[in-house]
Amino acid sequence: MPALYDSIGAGYETLRQPDPRIGAxxxxxxxxxxxxxNVGAGTGNYEPSDRSIVAVEPSARMIQRRPPGSAPAIQASAAALxxxxxxxDAALAVLTIHHCxxxxxxxxxxxxxTRGRIVILTFDPAARPWLTDYLPGLAALDEAQMPPLEVYRAALGPIRVEPLLTxxxxxxxFLYAYWRxxxxYLDPRIRSGSSSFHALKDxxxxxxxxKADLDSGDWQGRYADINGLEEYDAGYRLLVAGPRGDPPDR
Known part of the structure; x- marks a missing residue:
């Protein structure tokens, strides 16, 4: 996936700012x-400032766009660290494992x-956010590229899985961040910040x-149950694997 991020990295650092609630x-x-x-570190989003961080990122373009003062970044693949x-002590991977x-x-x-915890933000491919009603290709893409939770368990051992509400x-x-x-999603600049839109055709x-449903008010009626929500389960999951050989803390 480095070639893709070499091409879309131009606006990534402005469109993909870390959300402090997710960061916490x-x-x-x-x-x-x-x-x-930090694996698949990109431009350094969600890297804690109070720890010693080593970043790994396969895309040279993304490494170049890391802001001044960022942790040192090594160009390498997760499959050959x-x-x-x-x-x-720990590892962090934010919306990146599916690109491996x-x-x-x-x-x-x-x-x-990693001898201690591994913390991963990923997406459950079984989820169906409302955007997939209009773009069913997104659901097919999620199923094709997002590893099921069984893959994480096979590689990491026992994991704790928590919904991460958006x-x-x-x-x-990120892709489903604009649920309310x-x-x-009608803005091509906004879409350019998500790799999924670069992969979809038609x-x-x-x-x-x-657009027609938004103009007519049909969208607002169809999804009235989410219009008043402060947070939404769009399918994102926080996975925590404990130290090697141990179950995660509960």
Missing amino acids: RLHSALGPARRVL PFADGAF PDPLAGLREVRRV PHDCVDG RPHA IDAGLGRL
């Missing part, structure tokens, strides 16, 4: 770990180099239906 959940899940590996066994050509191999490598005003512009701001008809 991730940082809390890391526990007391001091030396943390250049570190010794147990080199890190071999997710199982990548997760096993992360487990190899705030209605989420700052981070549907007009955003979205014009679906977006046309969305």
Whole structure:
């Protein structure tokens, strides 16, 4: 996936700002770990500032766009991490494992180099957010590229799985972040911040239906049950694997 992020990285750091509420959940899940590996680190979103961070990112373009003062970043793949066994207290991977050509191999490598907790933000491919009603290709893409939870268990051992609800005003512009701001999906600039839209073809008809429903008020009526929500379960999941050989804390 580095070639894709070499091409879409231009606006990534403005469209994909870390949301502090999501960041707080991730940082809390890391526990007391001091030396943390950030896998698929991109421009450095959600890297805690109070720990020693080493970032791994396969895209040179994304590494170049990390802001000044960011943790050191190494260009490498998750499937071949250049570190010794147990080199890190903990590892962090935010919406990235699905971009690994071999997710199982990548997760096993992360487990190899991490002696403590592994914290992963991912998406459950069984989820069906409302946007898939207009763009069913998104559901097919999620199923094709998002590893099922069984893959994480096979690589990491026992994991704790928690829903990570998406705030209605989420700052981070990931795919389903605009669940209560549907007009955003009509903006090509907003769509450019999600790799899924770069992978989909023939979205014009679906977006046309969305625009028509928004203009007529049909969307507001059909999804009235979510319009007043502050948070929404769009399918994102926080996974926590405990230290090697141990179940995660409860």
